Amino acid sequence: MDFQPVQLPWPYPAKLDYSRQSVAVPGTKKPGQTAHYRNATQPLLTVNSPNTFRHLQDVFQNGLHMAGPETRFLGQRTVLSTNPLKFGDYEWQTWGVVNARRKAIGSGLHKLFQDGVIGGTGLPTVGIWSKNCSNWQLLDFSIHAYNLVSVSLYDTLGKDAVEFIINHAETSIIFASAQHLPSLLKMSSRTPLVKVLVAMEPLSGETKNILESWGQERGIKIMQFHEIEDLGKANMREPLPTSSDTLTTICYTSGTTGNPKGVLLTQGNLANAVHSNIYGAVFEDQQPLLMSYLPLAHIYERVQELNMVAIGGAIGFGSGDPLRLLEDLQLCKPNFLPSVPRVLNRVVASGMAAGQAGGIKGALFNRALQTKLQRLRTTGEVKHAFWDRLVFSKIQAVLGGNLRIVGCGSAPITPSSMEFLRVALACDVIEGYGLTENCGSASRVLPGDPSSAGTVGPPTIGMEWKLVDVPSMGYTSEDKPNPRGEIYTRGGPCFQEYYKDEKNTRETVDSEGWMRTGDVGEIDSCGRFKIVDRVKNIMKLAQGEYVAVERIEALYSASPICAQLYVHGDSLQSYLIGVLVPDPVQLAAIASRVFSTKVTPEDGAVLVKACQDPSVKKALFAELHKEAAKNSLKGFEQIKRIHVSMDPFTVENNCLTPTLKLRRKDAYNKFKTEIDGIYAADAANQPRL
Template identity: 30%
Template sequence: MVDESDVKKALNGREHPLSITLAIGCLKVLFFVYDVITYIPFKIFADPAAKLERSKRIKAEPENTSTDAVWTNVHAKNGLLTSTFEGIYDLGSQWEECVRRYGDLPCMGTREVLKVHKEKQPNGKIFEKWQMGDYQWRTYSQVDKRVNMIASGLASLGQQEKEPIILFAETREEWMTTALACMKMNFPIATIYATLGEDAVEYAINEVGAKTIFTSETLISKVKKAMSNGASSIENIIFFDSVDPASRGESVDVSLPFTLLSFDQLLSRGEPHPVPIRAKKDDLALIMYTSGTTGNPKGVMISHGNIVAATVGQGFSINLTSNDRYIGYLPLAHILEVCAEMVGLTKGVRIGYSSAQTLFDRAPKILKGEHGDCWALQPTLMACVPAVMDRIFKAVIDEVNANSEIFKELFKVCYERKRLRYEEGYSSFLLNKLVFNRIGKLLGGNVRQILSGGAPLSPETQRFMNICFCCPVVQGYGLTETCGGGTIADVDDLSTGTVGPPLPCCEILLQEWAEAGYSPKNTPPQGEILISGPNVAHGYFKNEEKTKEEFVSVNGKRFFATGDIGEFREDGSLKIIDRKKDLLKLAHGEYISLGKVETNLLTNPLIDNVCVYGDSNKSYLVALVVPNQKNFTQLAEKAGADTSNFEKLCVDKKAVEALQKELSSYASAKLQRVEIPQKLFVCHEPWTPTSGLLTEALKLKRKNIEKAYRKELDELYK
């Protein structure tokens, strides 16, 4: 649980003068008077006791008291949910039912790019700044016409049922429209991240063996490179136009020895009339390539029935109506975004497409003085990965720290006041109106629920987002192999750190891992998380050995072994406490969770990224740190270091020692002494998917990082 010290540390907490003390005292008196006046109205109209009761209610239970008991959502006692619409188990039919129900409602929207300004930097790099217009919308019926045109257009190219098609592009309306067409026609879709390197793209194309690939105009060169290196199955390349109206067509070489069509040209080959749905429940819908923290990406085989089941399970846990607006900006090559959009479509939600580069007013590609996509769309629901949430958290902290001392101190008092009231079941209408609604405008001002998935979210960041954005921040847990479905926290749960109960489409078994002391016999029950249900994928594409290794049978039931360690709370909510691959035993026999240490350190404003490393023959941890340039430079100045050259600053002894001291102090309240890294190496270059040090979901590629910094890690242990 987050306490006041967490925020004080982040906000450079220190002793304050008498004037600020008096101001804080007056504010607390006002809070007391407000509490007295509003006690009875709260009791009548927003009873906090009722909120606390909803928060603590039982959400899942084991089927019996044995050690191999399966935990099931209380809403699935009569059987697991398998479909949103009765009798519909394929995605083409599910989409047609959405069109039947919501035909005239807005469905998908894209924001017009009016002009791209190219700004040359002193180092020679070109930064793009976009001038953007409004969202342009298509209704469900209009989208369906385009879906049918794509489907019949692909048939005209000779595409056959069950032949895979590759989607290698960034998140945009055309991606999902194409996917829906393929799902109707029973063309399995192989997804490849737009940010994957050339080797990984070539590997995926070769393994799939598809003859048709959809890509973006700017990515045609990567496809051509893969083809020249031996990826020879491709016969048709269909590209989505560049978002920059001034550069459209620049990347297109019409003399290529294969069919090259723009998306509009493909549409013109098709017909808007309905096409017959060919897919069945067990047919392959996706070959989804995981971003891969080690080695080549794995293709997960996901059926129509898997996605339909995951959609109903997740949709059951998220309260949505046709009045909601969802902002789609996470990679559609990631199961989290695919399922989030599928859930939205079954509820009649409108999806406005965006990107991490244009999401906020201060996003990298937004022209100064222009507004980001959140301002234009004003979403009511958004999904985030923890890396994005941590950036938002730090951005708000930096904004507060840029103000006067009295503002910072009063903000801390208001934050702590709202935190206490929140955990007691109260709403803070006055504080929201006067303080926190201003912060909420960063996300458009209308967000009523934020979903976090893809990696563990620190309790500190979760609570901070809860309070500052005036809406629930709920964690979910799942993997590509479980079609993104596993658990989602209850929106009424006021606690932090839990990923919630099993979805009503699946069930969870905790399996003993005796070596590390995790057992269902423990109190609370602990163990490796195994997930079973209709949302569990068929296995790995062309990799039977890996399929047998990770998809296991327990008491005659098929489970996916996640490698994550969890424990169940009394209310049936799951908490992720470790990961097998991230667990390290030091020389004195202590088990250390590297992920836990990194999650805690990442909330410090001095850090943009961190990889903790341990040698089993040593008694302490070390860490590779990517600092926040602005905050690290300010710290170094106070330590007396020369800050004129950032690369040199990162190896400056005074600066590194100051950072080590700050991080040790910051972590001391959350981590045991043996968990705190004793030595640091400060990296001057950020880690990115392009550099091969992060996955496309922004997770650490631990082995790649260790290899890249082998010399530095060895030096830290000398």
């Protein structure tokens, strides 16, 4: 195929103007909405712009061109033993090896489709149900090269959702981890289009024989990964011509209610998102290296890894065991780490514990922290030669000691946590915003912006934003001092339709290509956006007041005491109840004071007992009330009663989606007895906290 390398790096302007980060497009203001806003540093990027990627084959070829065939590319920790499970160091495949293997795997898949062994029922979909590993990316590269369509299944999806997606996408071949193959065979009578299952990792002889016999009974062929590759080597063909409009993946969103929606993303959508993301990134003295631990089934991690591909970087895959994450990081030593608040907040909590230790160490830590925070807030500088060496190098070493950029996405993070991370890690910690529907690439903060904490920055260079009035919630484009409204996005990374779902498509994408996000935003005087609310999840209390429970949850959750919080309202009741899952470190400190004895975060039984103690609950409630006061919540917006539990909301108990959004109905059902009991006790004039 004709390929022209993209000239990289593509740096930011020499001097960024942090007071003017996005600009209004003249003549676009209409009643009931703001003007259209674009990034102020560059013209709007499209797949037809000069010096850019048109599709994903351009992305791969560009990386190969920049890195060269002998440079490391995909790395994975070796398994030294399975019983007990032990891992060794990373083993790497070069760019040249990966290039040859993607062509072999793609040729094998092409042969199976061509011969009618698989396919024949709609789109040429290929299912993937596996943890992150080198073979996941190898398979995806082959799908891009041979115009196939990937369908990722989350490890944490429930059985019903897996069946729905397989049938909805009409998938006839699925690549899966060994532990998922029995599940797929069990459901085969309900997924009649599946003809071939491929093991992502080598199977033992005994396991292979059992699965093949079972597959024969079900009319399903069991294959191993190398067999697809060997078939391709015997039937090699070059990658197929492609275009920006070629569909490349159906990325299913895990809704809080109902079946997942299939987001159709093209090669152009993802290619444009990649170039929007790597704009400004410069790695002059070493090959960029990302460590992969967030699920590749989600768009956030998928795009971040494609960023590495485009610039000739390397990707190291961890063990897949959350308990070994720090061990993986210290071996891999990445300079780029896409992450999420639930992980980063643990870094914050561990670091802040040092400041509460007392004595000279605690005093030194707090002096270092305040000095660096002052410098950050005045100049945007995150490094300090003396304090980094003396104090913060220990925190940095925990994450490998080589970080240059940490990405933060998928959920909000508090401004105080963001500032702490920037000074403690002494690198750019870049918060962004996006949805599956816009390739997770709608906005991101500018590096070095001293006051960006609490915002998601300006639109990326491939996107336009506007805010549309939400009168029922009191948000308008004429609000002072800053316009507010529902966020609409448009641009190269934005999808155009849900698969086989005209109704939801019409409700989400308008005739001009604008995509409703369901999030309420505000644009500040610097042209940065803040996420302030959700359009949905508005409920009315008994006295007629409307409350936005998700917004209230977010505000209260800024308290260090909160590990998780669910806010419940009932239209027959006049006040809100909170279900608090406290942070063990904070709870242990409160319990120690109340019980006048040392309680540690590891004292599980004592912490459970503390959750029921009236004095402890009163102290927890006081901590939550500080957030209500800080945010000037009206009386009806404040939590009046709490139930405290050490039993968290999880994916496994169906209270969280695979992307860790709260399933409100299931969260209520989990604690229905306790919530209803609080309302009943108050009705009987038996006050409870």
